[in-house]
Amino acid sequence: xxxxxxxxxxxxxxxxxxxxxxxxxxxxxxxxxxxxxxxxxxxxxxxxxxxxxxxxxxxxxxxxxxxxxxxxxxxxxxxxxxxxxxxxxxxxxxxxxxxxxxxxxxxxxxxxxxxxxxxxxxxxxxxxxxxxxxxxxxxxxxxxxxxxxxxxxxxxxxxxxxxxxxxxxxxxxxxxxxxxxxxxxxxxxxxxxxxxxxxxxxxxxxxxxxxxxxxxxxxxxxxxxxxxxxxxxxxxxxxxxxxxxxxxxxxxxxxxxxxxxxxxxxxxxxxxxxxxxxxxxxxxxxxxxxxxxxxxxxxxxxxxxxxxxxxxxxxxxxxxxxxxxxxxxxxxxxxxxxxxxxxxxxxxxxxxxxxxxxxxxxxxxxxxxxxxxxxxxxxxx
Numbered sequence: 001x002x003x004x005x006x007x008x009x010x011x012x013x014x015x016x017x018x019x020x021x022x023x024x025x026x027x028x029x030x031x032x033x034x035x036x037x038x039x040x041x042x043x044x045x046x047x048x049x050x051x052x053x054x055x056x057x058x059x060x061x062x063x064x065x066x067x068x069x070x071x072x073x074x075x076x077x078x079x080x081x082x083x084x085x086x087x088x089x090x091x092x093x094x095x096x097x098x099x100x101x102x103x104x105x106x107x108x109x110x111x112x113x114x115x116x117x118x119x120x121x122x123x124x125x126x127x128x129x130x131x132x133x134x135x136x137x138x139x140x141x142x143x144x145x146x147x148x149x150x151x152x153x154x155x156x157x158x159x160x161x162x163x164x165x166x167x168x169x170x171x172x173x174x175x176x177x178x179x180x181x182x183x184x185x186x187x188x189x190x191x192x193x194x195x196x197x198x199x200x201x202x203x204x205x206x207x208x209x210x211x212x213x214x215x216x217x218x219x220x221x222x223x224x225x226x227x228x229x230x231x232x233x234x235x236x237x238x239x240x241x242x243x244x245x246x247x248x249x250x251x252x253x254x255x256x257x258x259x260x261x262x263x264x265x266x267x268x269x270x271x272x273x274x275x276x277x278x279x280x281x282x283x284x285x286x287x288x289x290x291x292x293x294x295x296x297x298x299x300x301x302x303x304x305x306x307x308x309x310x311x312x313x314x315x316x317x318x319x320x321x322x323x324x325x326x327x328x329x330x331x332x333x334x335x336x337x338x339x340x341x342x343x344x345x346x347x348x349x350x351x352x353x354x355x356x357x358x359x360x361x362x363x364x365x366x367x368x369x370x371x372x373x374x375x376x377x378x379x380x381x
Contacts, residue, residue, distance in 0.1 A: 004042065004046075004068075005181050007038050007041055007042055007045075008038070008039075008042050008068075008178075008181060009181060010034075010038050011035045011039045011042060011074075012035075012074070012177055012178040012181075013178070014031045014032075014035040014038070015031070015032070015035040015039075015074065015077075015174045016172055016174035016175055016178070017031055018031035018032050018035065018078075018081060019081075019172055019174065023081060023083055024083060028081075028083075029082070029083055032078060032081050032082055033082075035078050036075070036078055036079065036082075039071060039074060039075045039078060040075070042068070042071055043071050043072065043075065046068050051065045051068055052068075052069065054110065057111065057112070058111040058112050058113060061111070063197050063200055063201045063204065064182060066201065066204045066205070066208075067177060067180050067181060067204050067207075069104070069107055069111075069113075069208055070104070070177055070207065070208060070211055072101070072103040072104040072107070073100065073101065073211045074173075074174070074177065075100045076096075076097040076098075076100035076101045076104070076215075076218065077097075077173075077218070079093055079096050079097045079100065080093070080097050080218075090229065091226075091229060094225060094229075097218075097222060098219065098222050101215050101219050101222070102219070104211070104212075104215055105212065105215055105216070105219070108212050113205065113208055113209065113212075114209065118145065118209065118212070118213075121138075121141060121142060121145060122142060122145075122212065122213055122216040123216070125220050125223075126138050126220070127220060127224065142213065142216075142217070145213060146213045146214070149206055149209050149210040149213065150210055152206050153206040153207055153210060156199060156202060156203045156206065157176070157179065159199070173211070173214075176207055177207065180200065180203060180204050180207065338355065338359070339356065342355075342356045
């Protein structure tokens with residue numbers, strides 16, 4: 001049986017190769033399945049060997065075993081690369097990934113690997129912050145912390161001059177984990193002599209803290225996908241075969257069921273019963289074209305003029321009353337205007353004065369001939 005580091009190396013190599021290939025390819029899914037199988041084997045063997053115990057502190061964990069705390073996070077990351085078409089299967093994979101991510105976060109917080117400031121910073125879900133400015137500030141702080149941890153880890157990696165499984169100068173996360181594992185070809189004593197334990201422990205600690213920041217972001221993404229799948233419509237259920245047969249038998253016994261198998265035959269039988277669906281159209285081609293052009297027209301009458309044009313026509317017809325309002329209240333009445341014009345010391349004023357005198361005399365004559373109440377014949381005994 002292969003050693004624990006050898007199985008972990010093999011799983012990381014398969015996951016690293018799959019991360020550089022399209023997810024939909026069969027080769028990628030084969031690599032993902034192989035990596036998941038080995039990672040589950042590693043997780044089981046770590047539990048059987050009791051490498052980690054709640055009764056131990058962080059200082060009690062050996063440097064060689066410290067890297068195996070990352071196994072649940074890597075399992076969750078690889079689990080998310082499985083190609084799933086069915087909604088139910090996707091939910092199952094999401095539940096598995098969430099369980100591994102929470103296990104990884106809990107173990108790191110239990111051993112005190114994560115500082116209080118980092119735990120407080122990454123416990124905030126940016127998507128749940130209502131204030132846009134605070135949400136943006138939280139995202140910037142989380143990104144800066146992740147960038148800081150990655151820069152420190154890269155500095156230690158270059159100082160150690162460890163050859164990773166990737167030929168690229170910027171290895172992925174799987175290659176970083178593999179670089180911290182003991183080489184399967186070396187014994188434990190050789191590995192201890194060839195590596196500085198303090199540098200290796202610092203590098204492993206930085207990598208676990210970096211994975212913690214990514215695990216918190218991954219947990220937030222999982223919650224959003226859970227919500228999205230929960231709000232999606234359920235798939236349409238297919239009726240059982242018995243229901244299909246019953247529906248077909250019911251259609252056969254219907255008297256008005258259309259005969260879809262006779263598309264080119266006659267429209268009517270000798271008794272005048274329709275044999276297949278048809279549409280009645282005008283005989284003239286021009287009428288058919290006119291009816292066809294009216295298919296996509298609106299069902300209501302469209303306006304033939306603008307509102308301004310309509311008001312202009314109505315004003316010409318005299319149907320619009322002008323004046324009134326506050327401006328007409330300030331203007332004098334015809335009687336008041338006549339009195340004002342009569343006060344003018346001009347020929348026009350004298351003419352208006354004479355007009356006013358005639359009106360006053362006519363009104364005085366009218367009041368003499370028609371005393372007050374003379375026209376009221378109601379309520380008389």
